[in-house]
Amino acid sequence: MEALRASVERALSPKSTGNKATTSGKATARRTPAKKRVRSAPREDLSSLSKADLYKKSAATDVSGRSHIARDDLVKALSSG
Template sequence: MEALRASVERAASPKATGGKATASGKTTAAKKLAARKRIRSTPKQDLNGLSKADLYKKATAAHLPGRSNMTRDDLVKALSRT
């Protein structure tokens, strides 16, 4: 029973795992990365209130192909998909 308790305590300790995969199959680093991605993608801004120049800057940053030939509405649609 003592060995079982010690094993359970080691498994519950984050330092004892040393970055090994957890029961869900993801490492703690992978979970943190996934959490950061969710945080970054959560804030969606309204693209309809932006000017075409601002939309073009965002399209450039997103590396959207064909952005120089797009209308303002095309830029809004393309950026909302990313």
């Protein structure tokens, strides 16, 4: 009977499971770490850019019809997406 008890104690030891051994034989619950907030990049002030700069940005983001869009409409298109 003593050999069985020793075997159970070894099975519940912290070395084999990574958790603390308990008297009931159940492992203790671990807390999960809190999730970190991911902040978005600060928005660029598009209204201060030239139409050429806005065109380059709209080309990079694939705004359709960008060659025919007015400067103010490019600002609106880029700030919405």
